Amino acid sequence: MIQDTKENIIVYGHTHIQFDRIIGDKRIINAGSVGLQSRANGACWLLIDNEFFHFKITEYNVEEAAERFLQGQCPYKKDFAEHIRNPPYAGP
Template sequence: MKIAAIYDIHGNFRALEAVLHVIEKEKVDKVIVGGDIAWGPQPRQVVERLYAKKDEYHFVMGNSDREIYEQYKIPPRAIHTMAEEVNQWCIEQLSDEQLEWLGSFGFSHGEEDVLFVHGSPRSDVEAIRIDTPANEVEQMISKTKQSTIVCGHTHIQFKRMIASKNIINAGSVGLQSRLRGACWLCMNSKEIELRMTEYDVELAAKEILQENAPHKEEFAAHVRNPPFQGP
C-alpha cells in the first residue's frame, strides 16, 4: 500500500496544490492529512480544496485546527496574541460547516504498524524535534504499540530510530523550514521517502500579500525565505 502524508499546510494554497498534483499523478492508495490545515493567510482556499476530499482522505487533528475550533465555539473577550488574531481571521473566512468539520478530526490515525499523530502520541502540542534528546522521546512514545510513528508540528523533516521505533517527521507543506519547497512524505511497506516538491514561491508570496490576512507580510517572507532552525 502506498501512502502520502501531508502535514502543516498552514493556509498556503499554492504549496498544497503543488503537492496534491504530485500525489494525484502517483496514484497513492491513501492520503493522511496530519493537521494544521487552515491557520495561515489563505484558510478558505485550502479548506475548500481539502473539504472536497473529506470522504477520501484521512484527517488528524493539529493543535491549530483544535485551537481555531475552540475559539469558534467560545470566542475570547479580547484578542491578545498573534495566534488568536490569525485564529479569528480563519474563523471569519470559513463556514460553520467547515469549522465543525475542522473540529471533528481524530487525535491520531493508524495504518497497520504505523501511527500518524500531529505532535507526539501524547499531545498535539508536544514537539518531537530533530534534536530532542532520545530519553525524552522515549517517554513520549513509551505507550505506542506501532513500530513507526509519523509526526509533524516542528516543520523540519527527519528520520530517527529511538527505542526500536522509527520516528518520522513529514515536514511542512506550507511553512517549511530549511527547504524552499513543500515538504511531505511518501511511504510503502518497503520504504519511507521524505519528499520536497518545488513550487512557485514568489507567486505564492505575491498572492498571500494580496489577502487581507493579519501578519501576511510575515507569512510571505517565510515562504520566500524559509528559516534555518535547529542544529
C-alpha cells in the same frame, strides 16, 4: 511521550522539518510541512510506499506564493510571505 506507544514506527508532522530517527526502539518519521517548511523552498511531504518512506519536496514559485499572501486577507500575511521567501533553516 512515546514510551507507552505500542507501534514501532511513528509518522507525524507539525515541526516543519523532515527527519527519520531512531529513539529507543521506535522509528520516528516527520513528514515535514507543505505550507510552512523550515529547510526548503517548496512543499515538503512524505510518500509511503509499502514499507519504504520517501521524503519529497515539490518546488514552486516562491516569489509568486509570497505575493499572493500579501494580496490576501490572511492575518500575519507579511510574516508568511517572509517565511516562504526565507525559510528559517534553509540549506542541505
